[in-house]
Amino acid sequence: MRHSPYPARVETWAAVDSLRVVREYADRPITEPELHRILNAARRAGSSRNKQRWDLLVVRDRARLRALTEVAPYGTHMAQAAAVIAIVTPDPRLPDASLAITWDSGRAAQNMVLTAWELGIGSCPITVYEPDRLREILGYPPTHHAPFMLALGYPADPKVLEQPKRPGGRKELDEILHQETW
Amino acid sequence: MRHSPYPARVETWAAVDSLRVVREYADRPITEPELHRILNAARRAGSSRNKQRWDLLVVRDRARLRALTEVAPYGTHMAQAAAVIAIVTPDPRLPDASLAITWDSGRAAQNMVLTAWELGIGSCPITVYEPDRLREILGYPPTHHAPFMLALGYPADPKVLEQPKRPGGRKELDEILHQETW
Numbered sequence: 001m002r003h004s005p006y007p008a009r010v011e012t013w014a015a016v017d018s019l020r021v022v023r024e025y026a027d028r029p030i031t032e033p034e035l036h037r038i039l040n041a042a043r044r045a046g047s048s049r050n051k052q053r054w055d056l057l058v059v060r061d062r063a064r065l066r067a068l069t070e071v072a073p074y075g076t077h078m079a080q081a082a083a084v085i086a087i088v089t090p091d092p093r094l095p096d097a098s099l100a101i102t103w104d105s106g107r108a109a110q111n112m113v114l115t116a117w118e119l120g121i122g123s124c125p126i127t128v129y130e131p132d133r134l135r136e137i138l139g140y141p142p143t144h145h146a147p148f149m150l151a152l153g154y155p156a157d158p159k160v161l162e163q164p165k166r167p168g169g170r171k172e173l174d175e176i177l178h179q180e181t182w
Numbered sequence: 183m184r185h186s187p188y189p190a191r192v193e194t195w196a197a198v199d200s201l202r203v204v205r206e207y208a209d210r211p212i213t214e215p216e217l218h219r220i221l222n223a224a225r226r227a228g229s230s231r232n233k234q235r236w237d238l239l240v241v242r243d244r245a246r247l248r249a250l251t252e253v254a255p256y257g258t259h260m261a262q263a264a265a266v267i268a269i270v271t272p273d274p275r276l277p278d279a280s281l282a283i284t285w286d287s288g289r290a291a292q293n294m295v296l297t298a299w300e301l302g303i304g305s306c307p308i309t310v311y312e313p314d315r316l317r318e319i320l321g322y323p324p325t326h327h328a329p330f331m332l333a334l335g336y337p338a339d340p341k342v343l344e345q346p347k348r349p350g351g352r353k354e355l356d357e358i359l360h361q362e363t364w
Binding site for chain 2: 009010011012013015016017019021036037039040041043044045046048050052054055056057058059060061064088092093099100102103104105106107109110111113114115117118125127137138139140141144147148169170171173176177178179180181182
């Protein structure tokens with residue numbers, strides 16, 4: 001059993017390379033120091049002209065976690081998550097909205113995902129399909145949107161943390177790489 | 183002087199927490215193994231339904247790096263970068279385009295930025311203001327767009343890698359955090 005609040009130490013590339021989505025969670029809470037570090041990882045992220053156009057809304061109440069499953073057909077595992085973090089931004093779909101709103105929030109999300117992974121905590125990004133229902137549940141104002149959330153939790157099967165990569169899980173580099181010009 | 187292709191080892195949280203934007207670069211190339219790892223960091227990123235809607239276009243030719251400065255008023259430092267990586271995606275501004283195109287490419291970018299940082303390589307995200315000119319320079323098809331690029335290079339001043347954070351550089355956590363509901 002681990003006793004320090006931050007026991008795991010994973011090098012950056014190892015975290016990037018070993019990361020996988022976790023959708024089955026142990027019945028084990030994320031501690032306050034762990035959650036704090038994960039949230040700070042988003043807070044620390046860079047953003048276009050340092051605008052930091054994000055709020056973070058953390059849900060840990062079990063009934064509310066269950067309610068969240070109504071907003072995402074591929075998000076039923078939120079009901080078992082230790083926490084869900086909604087990344088709330090200004091409306092990214094307004095005609096004059098900067099793409100950086102969404103790009104920056106993706107960068108902040110990846111900071112959280114990798115920071116969680118180092119702590120042995122798995123995560124799964126959730127795409128929101130029912131934004132009106134989500135606003136009802138979470139109560140943010142009409143000016144704001146939360147197109148993406150992260151479900152977080154210790155993996156039900158800790159072996160996932162060291163599992164080999166699935167062959168064919170990603171395109172090969174030469175399929176996506178261009179040198180100098182297209 | 184370092185001899186191994188991958189000498190640096192930085193724990194994930196330390197990379198997230200210490201990362202800063204680097205806009206002044208040493209006249210020192212990024213090695214092939216280093217570049218390969220950085221590109222693979224993007225390739226490894228998760229994406230909505232594993233669609234991997236990204237191509238990576240790497241520019242290292244000095245004349246082309248100079249030309250890239252024409253597309254971004256805040257990107258003059260690209261002329262001195264060791265490499266610029268354009269993240270090319272399907273058009274994210276089409277009315278029915280998924281926000282995940284942009285969100286996922288932000289996640290991939292953050293993987294690259296952190297992986298580079300572990301190697302002692304700095305980076306700076308570039309917002310593209312002249313997309314038509316960028317397409318002329320890089321030659322990708324009209325179906326594709328590259329709203330964001332990363333400039334990469336060893337810092338002119340290596341002390342930046344261990345510099346303390348600028349006070350007030352980010353909002354405090356309690357300014358952006360909401361528990362359970364807004």
